[in-house]
Structures are given as structure tokens and as C-alpha cells.
Amino acid sequence: MKSGREIVEILEAYDLTGSYRAAAELAGCDHHTVARYVKLRNEGRSPQERTHRARPIDEFMDKIEELVARSGGRVRADVVHRRITAMGFTGGERTTRRAVAAVKQTWQAGRRRVFRPWIPEPGLWLQFDWGEGPRIGGRRTALWCAWLAWSRFRVVIPVFDKTLPTIVACLDATLRRLGGVPGYVLTDNEKTMTIEHVADIAVRNPEIVQVARHYGTTIRTCIPADPQSKGGSENAVKIAKADLVPTAANLLQDYRSFAELEAACREFTDHVNGRVHRETRRRPAEALLEERGRLHPLPQQPFTVAFGTTRRVNWDCTISVDGVRYSVPHELVDTRVWARFHGDELIVTAVTDTGPAEVARHPRAQPGSPSILDEHYPPRARRSDTEDRTPRANTADEAAFLALGPGAAAWLVEAGAAGVRRVRRKMAEAVALAKLHGVAAVDQALGVAALAGRFADNDVIRILAHQRDHDSEPTRASETHSLQPGTSAWAAFGTTTTGDQA
Template structure:
């Protein structure tokens, strides 16, 4: 039987008894449905029946209201049993669930939809990144609200210097700065609350002034104000942190994590967003027109901690000395840790646009431990040889020394080698060399002195002998150093023959 047939038959006849005959049902059924229609009710909804818990509903409502919807059904059931309720706990649970739903319906918090504007909001937050070895990492996540462009930068910690460096890198990756920088209330941004008013960190206020932005914080438990970056953190952790779900291998170094974060950002910003139906990279190109220009130099806190370059051309970081390129002695530089490296930034050159010294990266060192300084030989061009013995430099103090060294570089080499070898009567031999230079010419004597130094010929007549050899031969020939393999001492082979002769004579005798 169709309900509409009953209504149609009653509207035709106007009589419940006649409509029942036409519809094929009982007249009382016709009267009941007509009464429900006349009262504006729902004929398909069953009529409520009295329940055993109806007498206790007022008490349940009281408990739900006093607990602000937090009380558990099992606690309510114990109280009702003590009051004489004989029903089951299942009945109590159903009643408590209905009353809680009604209580929350009248107190539900309604959020106003947050509609972003281009060039206005950049949100950032932190998420715990993967471990590299036994060391924890952090993921700095930024979200440009209108274009939905995401930036993820790995870091070792959440300190103020690291935060400033990450913000500067994110803004330069976006190509401009928005009006507001929004985050939650960490100690690096909000140092305390007074009457629930957030007190900003002075360095963060200066950072905002440097980039032309207003740093603001969201209200607690307000998903509409910072939900975009919260989703960015959730997605980045799900994709970048190795788990059994994504089967990503562990990272061997901080550089691998940086490469993975850059690839993730490029991938997610290049695909179609479900909200705008456009890739964020395309929308960022439009939003850049609403971003204001960034200053040429980053905020000084982003460069790291200040260090003074000592006279030995080094800075100290973590009780370890690191060398700095020449030209910065006595100047202030900035040091910060980036991955496994120490980045040293200083002022060098002149900025033509601003007329002042510009900032640039001076050097990067691998991090070390106390007792193992990082010294680069290229930073000390005036000290050749590193930590080895320093080659002596002849500096004449008398006229005789000046005359000898004026012969040429060969004379300098001869003096250095002769002094190191412990040659005696050096001054006499130097005077003899000066006499030969006046007779034979300084060039020939200088060449002879150089050959003598190379071959270790420092005897009285060696210099004159080498000069005679150079006069007879155009080229010096192969250098032969005096040693036991090239001795002028006659051998004993002839004595062996003489011994054999004597032995033969003895046999005949």
C-alpha cells in the first residue's frame, strides 16, 4: 500500500471509510495518516515510546552541562544505578551520546573562511625531520598563502640565527617579501604573554623592519589562520622522513637531505593544486608582482654569530681555529653552521649601488673538533711550505756579503746549502768566488756556484774546477753528486793480482 494512494483517496472522497475501501486498508489507518498530515508531521517517523531512562534524562543533562560535555557514559551509568535505574549500560550510552550532541550543537565554534590575498601572507612552521646518523634535524616549512607555493629547508636546530637564515633563504627563493609573516608562538618569536598579549622578540621585530614585513602570530587553536603551513609540515614529513609507509632510505649526509628537500619542493610546486586547479609555480609568477623587493644584504642575524679575525688570520668557533682568506685581519666576520660546514661571511669589495662594502661568503670549512684546527695553506701565500721548515732568506749585513750575493741566485743557493752542510771557511770561499767573478764574469761564476750547491761541491778547488769545465763545455752535462758510488779513490784490483803472484812463487819455492 502506498501512502500517496491513501492521501489521494481521502482527498477524492473526503471520508475515511470510503478512502479505506478505495485504498484497501483499515479506516483507522486512514485517520492516523490524515491526522499526521494535518499536524505537519512526518508519517515515516515512528512515534516515540516511553523508555525506562526518561525519568533520568534531566540528571544526565545536568551532568553533561557541569562537565562541559566531557563526562563519560560509564560514570553517568554508575550514578544512575545508584539512583535506581535498572536499565543496561548500552541504554545509558545512547542517552549520553544524544545529550552530548545536543549540548555541543548549541556551543559549536564557527570559523570564518580565510580568503588569502596575493602578496599578503607568508606562513612558516617547524617539523621534526629525519635523523642523520644519531643527530636530529628540523624542517623549516614556509607557505605563501595565495599561490600555495611551498618551501622546505632542512636545519640542525630552531635557534633564532637558524630561523633568520631560513627566512632569508625562503624569501629569496620566492623572489620578494609579503606584507605579513605569520607563525605560532615559539620563544624565538614571542618571549612572553602579558594579559594574553604576545610580546615580540626584539630581534624578530628588527628582522621584520629589515625586510619590510610585519611579523605576527596566530591565535591558539585557530586552524583557519595557519592551517596551510600545518598541512605543509604534515605532507613534508610524510614524504621526506624515512618510514615503512614511503620506504625511503636513510640519509647519509646533510647534503642528501638538502637535495631531497629541493626536489620535493620542485615536484609539489609543479603539480596542479586541488584548490586553485593551477600549479603553484605559475601562480607565484603572478604573485611576485605584489611582493616588495628584498634588500641586497640579508639581515645580519642570518649571517650567524660575529667573530673577530685574529692576527694569525683565524677565527675561533666551538674552541676550534678556522683560517680566513687574507685581507680580513682585525675585521669582524660572521660564522654559521650549515650542514656539516662552517660558513664564514665577511665584507669584501665595494657595492656600487649602495657605495659600501658588500657581504660575501669568504670560505667554507668542514666542521672539526677541539685540538684539530682547520688551516688552509692558500690563506697564507707569504708562508710557503706550510708547517715544514722555513727556507732561509739571505740578508747581507756587510759589504763582503753584499758582493757575494750580488753574483746571482746561484750564490744564494750555494750559501744556503753550504751553511746547512756545515762547510768550514765559508767566508774565505765567498771571497774567492767574488775574485773569480771579477775575472771570469758573474754569469759563469753564478752558474758554477749553482752547480756546486746542487752537487755538494764545497771544497777549496771545486769552484775553480767547475768554472774551467764550463769554459771548455757549452753545457754542464749530467749532474754527478760526490758520494761513495763515484769515488776517486783507486781500487784494490791490482793488489789482488799481486797477491796471486806471490802465492805462486811460494809454491815453487
């Protein structure tokens, strides 16, 4: 195949000489080549047009075109090769692949979908979608990913489920973070949004319609199985998953708790909203300040109907549901929360300054078996009633004794457990000994006495003397030593000697 420049030179040589052979000598090619290019030019065809050569697959092209058209351009080349081989084609699979690719390109040329760029208006569209989150303790999580189309401001919230109450809580939290309500909310056709489609018309879930009416917005859904009609929320999910889900690419470690995942999501949103966006060349957080002027006012109270039934938190940080007590965080004492069952779990929701949020989740319990979680109580309140208390001085004499150190506190705990008499007098004696032998020595002696269980009179003085003379650890019997007398003396019992027999 000659280049375009060479073809032009050949045609110019022919126009100059008017002879095929003379033009061939000037252009440095064969005279048949000159004749072919001149003929193509006279017929109005492209000089670079290649002549089609007969191929063995040509007689099967009708079948290939039929298979491509029936599959909507999705049929695989290996499937086509098996079909035409059964019909008698003897060529290789590579030839089939080339033919199928050419037919697909021709078939899609007149059916290619053309998109018009979407130019969003400020304050009009909010989009959200779901992404698969990391596993926490073997349990799956989901990522709520929402963004404003104009300012590109993103909000990512981790959740355990995608039920309607969870969606309402995430939507309320998102709107309060944005500071207003957009005109439309665009999302997928899940059952929480769309019950069914009738003649391609989406029938909305009545409950989500009430939610939208409460906030003053309209719920819209994309065309089923058509992600192109949803726009950029898919990219928001992809970016969030790439940064938040632990993979070998981002080298993130597993999250030990749900609180760590929440903190990571907040850090991620602060980062992406504070950097310059590639498309708008602006920071989304700065663009949001401008877009807030076009958002509708946010209702003061969130939509709480979907959260379940209301419960008052008792002084012991519990609520009662179906006769069973469930614990909630101690910060919610004497406040109102909402409780609902989702499968075999009880979900407790509270409304805070930032909107509704899930505060507790319990497995369903039976009457008489309350569900109490230690993390809902402060560390001091988590102690069991059977645990030993830490000594706390109530008088000056007690304070003077406990001031000796941890050995004195250990002695008092052990002495109390052993039922030692005249404890206060012995405490006063220890304080007096500290003035003679030093606080550190007496505290060490008290610790040794507590460890060895020596609480008799003058035991502390003897331990002090031993420490002064030997300055070593007290000798204790090992686990293998026993004071029980052995039976070796009875080994010869019942035996007689030869002299006795005589």
C-alpha cells in the same frame, strides 16, 4: 514507518472517501494508521514524526546533558555510563552511547563554528610552521615549511634546531628564494615569536621585531591552541612529512647524512612547485612569477645580528672562539663567518649567494684541544704527516723508472723505508732490464722484491730468472714456521744407559 509516498496515498484516500475504514481498504493498511496520519496533519505536525517511547535512560537524561555541557561536548560515553550506573541505571553501555551522541549533537547544533572562506591576496601573506624531520645518526631534525598563501609556492628547509638564529636564516633563505618580501608573516606562538599574552594580546619578542623591521614585513601569530586560525600551513607540513620522513608508507630509506636530507628537500620543493595545484589549477612556480610583482624589495644584506660574533677564517680553514680553534669548510678561507654557542655546541653560519646557512657545528672544546673535522678539508689535505707519500717524478730518470708500473713505485717506497743504498743506480738498472725482459716482467719482479724485502744487487735479475723458469708465486714461510732450533736434542741429557753403568 511508512514512506512519504505511502503517507500521501493514505491521505488522498481519506480525502476521497471521508472514512477511515474506506481509506484503509483503498490504501491497503489498517484504519488506525489512517486515523493517526490524519490527526498529525490536522495538528500541523509532520506525518513522519515518530512517537517517543519511554526508556529507562530517560530519567538520567538531565545528568547526561549536564555532563556534556560541563565538558564542552568532549566527555566520553564510557565516563557517562560509569556515572549514571553509580546513580542506579541498569541499562547497557550501548544505550548510553546512543543517548550521549544524541545529546552532543543537540548541544553542538547551536555552537558549531562557522568559517568564512579566506581569499588571499597576492604578495600579502607568507606562512610557516615546523614539522618533525627524520633522524640522522640518531639526532633529531626539524623541517621548516613555508608557503605563499596566494601562489601556493612552498619552501622546505631542514635544520637541527629551532632557535632564533636558525629561524632568521630560514626566513632569509625563503625570502631570497621567493624573490621578495610579503606584507605579513603568519606562524605559531612560540617563545621566539611571542613572549606572552596579556588580555589575549600577543607580546612580541623584541628580537623578532627587529628582524621583521629589517626585512620590511610584519610578524603575525595565530590564536593560541587554535590551528584553524593558521590556515593551510598545517597541510604543507603534513605533505612534507609524508614525502620526506622515512616511513613504511613511502618506503624511504634512512638518510646517511644531512646533505642527503637537504638534497631531498630541494627535490621535493621543485616537484611540488612544478606540478599543477589542485585548488588553483596552476603551477605554483608560474604563479610566483606573477606574485613577485606585488612583493616588497628584498634587502641586499641579511640580518646577521642574531648569528653571533664575526670571525675571519684563517688559511688553515679554522676560526678561533674563546681561545679554541674550530674547523670550517675550506671554501670559506679568508672570508667572514658568524659563530655562536647553542648549549654545548658551536654553530658557524656563513652568508652565501642564497642567504645565510649553517656551515659547521662542533661540540664545545677546551683550550689546547682544537676541534678539526676531516670533511672540511679536500681529500689531498686530509693525509696524516706520518702517512707514506706517493712517488712523484722530478727528473727524467725518476719518470722512466716510475713509468714501469705500480711495482716500481712500491719498490721505491719500500727501499726508501729500508734505507737501501745506491737506489738511483738500481733504478737505472731496472730501466735497462725492462728493455731486455719487457716492462711487465720487470715491474712484476720489482713488486715481488718490494714484498719480499729483497733490495740487494742482482736481486731483481734473480727474481726475473725465477719468474721465467717457474712462473709461480715466491715461496714464503708461514706464520707457524720458525728458524729457531728446537730442544729435542736435549731430551736425553743427564740420562745413562745400562752398558755405561757396567
